[in-house]
Every structure is written in structure tokens, then in C-alpha cells.
Amino acid sequence: MASPAVSPDSSSHEGLSSVNSAPACSPTSDSENLSPDELELLAKLEEQNRLLEADSKSMRSMNGSRRNSGSSLVSSSSASSNLSHLEEDTWILWGRIVNEWDEWRKKKEKLLKELIRKGIPHHFRAIVWQLLCSATDMPVKNQYSELLKMSSPCEKLIRRDIARTYPEHEFFKGQDSLGQEVLFNVMKAYSLVDREVGYCQGSAFIVGLLLMQVRNHPRARRSCVFVRLMQEYRLRELFKPSMAELGLCIYQFEYMLQ
Structure with a gap:
């Protein structure tokens, strides 16, 4: 059931990879596809981001010059007010994006990438990650329950490393906690889907990070996101037995540091 590795020069990557590879763009580059309400909302977000940045610089300046605490309190209150408005507007915008995902991907792709670069709000992160990598369309979603009933040769290794x-x-935290059990299930399922990679200790940290974000979503989707990342975005290359890709990445990182 192992899936072929994605070629480094493949041009078919979409979703998360397109976000990382696309050049920076202005939020107004897709303005012809936006409604007046969306344009107004984006303008408000830009303005409030500017105000928050100005407040932050002002507070650092006042703290550095040791001005009186009353001025600092006023600035802090202003920043909090701006932040609350920003959160409300951001919630409205991302609610629209999720509900109209196909339209945004097709007609407002550049703007969507720009918004993702600025940060996906915490409450929307799990669903947006799944939408970005098309996790709901994967065959493994329907196989997950059956995979958990099967035996994997990697089970002892996975159990040993879960607590780490x-x-x-x-x-x-804690032996037999919900998090440890869910983590074990996802790692076991993947070891059966991709028998060439099987299980490698470092991969559990990626799954753990995903689970922190999607713990309240259906369990099959948690596994689907990880499978998609491994098979479509070259992560599996880091965990293959030879670990050749990992060695290359370490060399590139050390060279950049020099």
C-alpha cells in the first residue's frame, strides 16, 4: 500500500505547497473578484493591523523612556480595543472563506494565499488545514477504522516512543491519556498505509502538532492530513530508511548558517 515518493521537481503540488511557493502579492490583486462588503472588511483589517503596529511601537518607546504609567495604560487600552475589533472582523472574513472555499480557491487564490501568510485564526486553523490539503477526499479516510483493527510490525516501537x-x-501527558492513544492510532495507521516508511520516531512530533489543532475533528481526518503531508509534500522523503533527504536538508541548513 506504499505510495510513490513525490519527485522534488514535481510541479503538481497544490494547496499548502502553492502557499509556500507563490510570490508575495498585494491583498488588492484579486479585488475585481471581491464584493463591496469584502473590500470594506479587508480595508478595515489593514487599517487595524496598522494601528496595532503603531500602538506596539508606541508602547515600546514609552517603556524605553520610562514615561508615567498612566500614559502606558491609555495606550494599552487603545491596543486592546483595536485588537477586539480586529478579532471580530477576522472571524467574519474567515467564516466567509470557509463557507465559500471553492470560490475563494478558484477566483481569489492570490488573496487567499496572502491571508494565510498573515496567519489563520486559531479557531479556523483545523478546518482550513484540511481544506488546503483536500484531506476529506482521500480514500484512506474510509479505510481508517479497518486499519486500526489490523496489526502493525511497528506497534512496539510506537508504544515505546509515545511517552516521549x-x-x-x-x-x-500521562500514560494511557487520550492524546497518547490518538497519537498511537494515527502512527499505526500510517505504518500500514506506507510500509516502506513504516514508523520513524521524528514523525510522531509532526502528528502531535497536528493533533493539537484538530483534536476535536473526526479521527479519520486527523490521519488524512498527515498522510497527505507525507505523500504529497515530500515529508515522507525525510523518514525513508536511507534518510538521504534528511541528510541533504541538514547540509543545506548548515550551509545557510555559515
């Missing part, structure tokens, strides 16, 4: 994955995080 984010041991201080509340979700994974």
Missing part, C-alpha cells in the same frame, strides 16, 4: 512526544503538553 510532547511529554509536558496537557493533551499528551
Whole structure:
């Protein structure tokens, strides 16, 4: 059931990879596809981001010059007010994006990439990650329950390493915790889907990070996101037995540091 590795020069990557590879663009580059309400909302977000940045610089300046606490309190209050408005507007915008995902991907792709670069709000992150990598369309979603009933040759290794994955995080803390059990299930399922890679300890940290964001979503989708990342975005190359890709990445990183 192992899937072929994605070629480094493949041009078929979409979703998350297109976000990383696309050049920077102005939020107004797709303005012809936006409604007046959306244009107004984006303008408000830009303005409030500017105000928040100005408030932040002002507070740092006042703290550095040790001005009186009353001035600092006024500035802090202003920043909090701006932040609350920003959060409300951001919630409205991302609600529209999620509900109209296909339209945004087809007609407002450049703007969507720009908004993703600025940061996906926490409450929308799980669903947007799934939409970005088309996790809901994967065959493994329907196979997940059956995979959990099967036996994997990697089970002992996975069990051994579970306690070492984010041991201080509340979700994974404690033997037989919900987080550890979910993490084990996802790692076991993947070891059966991709028998060439099987299980490698470092991959559990990627799954753990995903679970922190999508823990309240259907369990099959958690596995689908990881499978998609591994098979379509070259992550599996880092965990293949030879670890040749990992060695290359380490060399590139060390060269950049020099």
C-alpha cells in the first residue's frame, strides 16, 4: 500500500505547497473578484493591523523612556480595543472563506494565499488545514477504522516512543491519556498505509502538532492530513530508511548558517 515518493521537481503540488511557493502579492490583486462588503472588511483589517503596529511601537518607546504609567495604560487600552475589533472582523472574513472555499480557491487564490501568510485564526486553523490539503477526499479516510483493527510490525516501537512526544503538553501527558492513544492510532495507521516508511520516531512530533489543532475533528481526518503531508509534500522523503533527504536538508541548513 506504499505510495510513490513525490519527485522534488514535481510541479503538481497544490494547496499548502502553492502557499509556500507563490510570490508575495498585494491583498488588492484579486479585488475585481471581491464584493463591496469584502473590500470594506479587508480595508478595515489593514487599517487595524496598522494601528496595532503603531500602538506596539508606541508602547515600546514609552517603556524605553520610562514615561508615567498612566500614559502606558491609555495606550494599552487603545491596543486592546483595536485588537477586539480586529478579532471580530477576522472571524467574519474567515467564516466567509470557509463557507465559500471553492470560490475563494478558484477566483481569489492570490488573496487567499496572502491571508494565510498573515496567519489563520486559531479557531479556523483545523478546518482550513484540511481544506488546503483536500484531506476529506482521500480514500484512506474510509479505510481508517479497518486499519486500526489490523496489526502493525511497528506497534512496539510506537508504544515505546509515545511517552516521549510532547511529554509536558496537557493533551499528551500521562500514560494511557487520550492524546497518547490518538497519537498511537494515527502512527499505526500510517505504518500500514506506507510500509516502506513504516514508523520513524521524528514523525510522531509532526502528528502531535497536528493533533493539537484538530483534536476535536473526526479521527479519520486527523490521519488524512498527515498522510497527505507525507505523500504529497515530500515529508515522507525525510523518514525513508536511507534518510538521504534528511541528510541533504541538514547540509543545506548548515550551509545557510555559515
